[in-house]
Every structure is written in structure tokens, then in C-alpha cells.
Amino acid sequence: MESSVSSETTTTNKRDLVYLIALMWREKWLILAITFVFAVTSVVVALSIPNTYTAQAKLAPAADSEGGGLAALAGQFGGLASLAGVNLGGNSKEDKVMIALETLKSRKFSRYFIEKYDILVPLMAVEKWDLATGNLVYNTKLYDPKTQQWVREVEPPYTPEPSFWEAHKSFNSRLNAKQDEMTQLVTISFEHESPELAKQWVDWMIQEVNELIRVADIEESEASIAYLEKKLRETELTTMRQVLYQLIETEQQKAMLANVRDDYVLKPIDPAIVPQEKSGPNRPLICFVITLLGGILALVVVVLKDIIWPRKST
Incomplete structure (x- = not known):
């Protein structure tokens, strides 16, 4: 059956x-x-679909010269430093790399970067890059290069000029920043219709993220030094004063290293170059x-x- x-x-x-x-x-x-x-x-x-080009840089975490001394001092006086209100250990090299990568992807950084370098128009309104002339060709339905006015037609709450919310989404969709877990090397790449802008923006991003973290660490060290000097004036205990002197010296060393090092967090080992081959689209x-x-x-x-x-x- x-x-x-x-x-x-x-x-x-x-x-x-x-x-x-x-x-x-x-x-x-x-x-x-x-x-x-x-x-x-x-x-x-x-x-x-216009060609796009991707510029890429490989970077290594900058050497943490003060790490050994800070670790030894933290082991000896870590408890007293905490009582004094000072973070003696600071951020490790790995922590700073992670902070740098997350900073690059943040809304705060993209807004700062777009405003500082005035790149909203080339970020949001480019239609293609003219290979023969090397000039940008703008989408005239979005932006009028003659009047330098945004002319796109959108429904509220959007406006003819793109908001930073839109700019951040576009910026992050083109940006790729990651760290290899095995080699610890960092790769930062950016995709754009213009190969020259892609390369230039990668260079600027590396420069800016190093500078932002460097300045933040200098300000933190200066604030710690001011606080420690205040505590030094207030205490009479010889042992405590010796500890405070050493803490001040350590913070001064941190500030000095930050002031003299340009590649503070990420050091290029293979800098970005202008790409000659397109990365997209896959026709x-x-x-x-x-x-x-x-x-x-x-x-x-x-x-x-x-x-x-x-x-x-x-």
C-alpha cells in the first residue's frame, strides 16, 4: 500500500x-x-552609481613610556593616591586605543570634525569625482555650487541643509575603524567619491583623535598637580608630604610626555595614500x-x- x-x-x-x-x-x-x-x-x-575610493592607514598603539614607573608607584602608594583623589594608574595603552576608536565613531567627534574642517558639503552633496579634472561634481538637486546654498526638497523635520544627525550617519557609514585582536594593529579607513579627500580625511582623523586624547590627559595631569599641591600645603605629615611630592613628580612626567609626543595614542606604521583603484561599486x-x-x-x-x-x- x-x-x-x-x-x-x-x-x-x-x-x-x-x-x-x-x-x-x-x-x-x-x-x-x-x-x-x-x-x-x-x-x-x-x-x-559613481565610483568610490577607500583610503586606509595602519597604526600601532603608541609606546606607553610611563607605564612601568606608574605601575610601580601605584603598587607602592596606590592606596594613598586614591585617598588623595588621584588616579595614579591612569588609562593603559589598551584602554587609550579603545577610547580612540570609540571617539572616532562618536557623534561628538563627527560633529567636531565636520565643523572644524567644513566638510558638510563634500560629505553630503557630492555626486561623483571627475577623473579628468580632479574636481568634485555636486548633485544640483541637493546643493547649488553657484549660490553655495542647499536646495534639496525634504519633509519636516528635515531641512534643506542636512542636520548633524544625518551627517553623522553618512560619516559613520563611510568610516571603518577597528583593531586586530591578534596583532593589536589598528586599521582606519574612509570611503569617498574623491580619492584625495578620502586620504586627507583619514590623515586628519588620526591627527585629531591623537590630539583630543593628548589634550585631555594633559588637562587631567594639570588638574591632579594643582590638587596635589593644594594637599601638600595643607598637610604637615612628613610621610604624606613625601608621597605627595612623588605623585606630583609622576603627574609632571605624564604631562611632559604628552606635550612632546604628537602620535600620542596611535602611531602610523603604514600611512594612508591616495588610492588609484576604486573600491566600489561591484558592478x-x-x-x-x-x-x-x-x-x-x-x-x-x-x-x-x-x-x-x-x-x-x-
């Missing part, structure tokens, strides 16, 4: 497959026509996917047509 049912099912499946193949052959011109339309469309779409893949979707749609159309308007058998 079961063998009979299984045999009938197999026969039915074979019959359906044969019918489907026959249907596809009968409607081959319709299938080819729909697929051809999608193939042509895919080429038009792929060619309409063959775009054409393949759209053409494949066209072929699938053509098969669906043929099957639905046969279901709705079945062919009368002769």
Missing part, C-alpha cells in the same frame, strides 16, 4: 517537472524578454543579481500566466 502511494507520488512529481520544463520552453521568448530587460536595466543602474555583482532576479520574476510570471489562463489541450 505504502509502496503504491510512494510510486504514484514519484510519478506525479516527474510529470509536474516535465510539464514545468515544457512550459518554460513554450514561453522561452517571454522569459528571455523579461530577463533581457532586467539585464539592460542592471547595466544602466551599475553605470549610474559585475550588481548586474548578476538584478539579472538573476529578472530571470526568477520571468519564471513566476510564466507560471502565474499558466495558472490564470491555462492553455487548452488539443
Whole structure:
């Protein structure tokens, strides 16, 4: 009984497959026509997408010269330093790298970076980069380069000029900053229609994130020194005064190292260069996917047509 049912099912499946193949052959011109339309469309779409270029830099965590001395001092006077209100250990080299990477991705940094270098227009309004002239071509539906005014038509709460919320999303979608867990090397890359801007912005980002953390550490050390000097004036205990003197000396060393080191957190070992090859779009893949979707749609159309308007058998 079961063998009979299984045999009938197999026969039915074979019959359906044969019918489907026959249907596809009968409607081959319709299938080819729909697929051809999608193939042509895919080429038009792929060619309409401008080239983008990715500049990349590899960096190593800067050597933590004061780490050993601070660790030894923290072990000896860590408790007293905490009572004095001073973070003797500070941030380790690994912590500073993590802070640098998270700073690069933050809304605060992107806003600061966009405002300082006035890059909102090239970030948000570029249509393509002219390879022959090396000039940017702007999307005139978004920005009028003649009047230098934003002209895009948007619904509230958006305005013709992009908000920093929009700018941050665009900035972060082009930025890639990560650290290799095995080598500890940091890679920072940025994608843009202009290879020259992509390279320039990577350089600026490395410079700015180093400077922001360096200045923050200097300010922290100066505040700690001022606080320790105040405590020094208030205490009469010889032992405590000796500890405070050593803490002040340590903070002065930290501030001195921060002042003389430009590559404070991230040191380039393979600086960014102007890329000569595009990183996107992947036009063959775009054409393949759209053409494949066209072929699938053509098969669906043929099957639905046969279901709705079945062919009368002769």
C-alpha cells in the first residue's frame, strides 16, 4: 500500500517537472524578454552609481613610556593616591586605543570634525569625482555650487541643509575603524567619491583623535598637580608630604610626555595614500543579481500566466 502511494507520488512529481520544463520552453521568448530587460536595466543602474575610493592607514598603539614607573608607584602608594583623589594608574595603552576608536565613531567627534574642517558639503552633496579634472561634481538637486546654498526638497523635520544627525550617519557609514585582536594593529579607513579627500580625511582623523586624547590627559595631569599641591600645603605629615611630592613628580612626567609626543595614542606604521583603484561599486555583482532576479520574476510570471489562463489541450 505504502509502496503504491510512494510510486504514484514519484510519478506525479516527474510529470509536474516535465510539464514545468515544457512550459518554460513554450514561453522561452517571454522569459528571455523579461530577463533581457532586467539585464539592460542592471547595466544602466551599475553605470549610474559613481565610483568610490577607500583610503586606509595602519597604526600601532603608541609606546606607553610611563607605564612601568606608574605601575610601580601605584603598587607602592596606590592606596594613598586614591585617598588623595588621584588616579595614579591612569588609562593603559589598551584602554587609550579603545577610547580612540570609540571617539572616532562618536557623534561628538563627527560633529567636531565636520565643523572644524567644513566638510558638510563634500560629505553630503557630492555626486561623483571627475577623473579628468580632479574636481568634485555636486548633485544640483541637493546643493547649488553657484549660490553655495542647499536646495534639496525634504519633509519636516528635515531641512534643506542636512542636520548633524544625518551627517553623522553618512560619516559613520563611510568610516571603518577597528583593531586586530591578534596583532593589536589598528586599521582606519574612509570611503569617498574623491580619492584625495578620502586620504586627507583619514590623515586628519588620526591627527585629531591623537590630539583630543593628548589634550585631555594633559588637562587631567594639570588638574591632579594643582590638587596635589593644594594637599601638600595643607598637610604637615612628613610621610604624606613625601608621597605627595612623588605623585606630583609622576603627574609632571605624564604631562611632559604628552606635550612632546604628537602620535600620542596611535602611531602610523603604514600611512594612508591616495588610492588609484576604486573600491566600489561591484558592478559585475550588481548586474548578476538584478539579472538573476529578472530571470526568477520571468519564471513566476510564466507560471502565474499558466495558472490564470491555462492553455487548452488539443
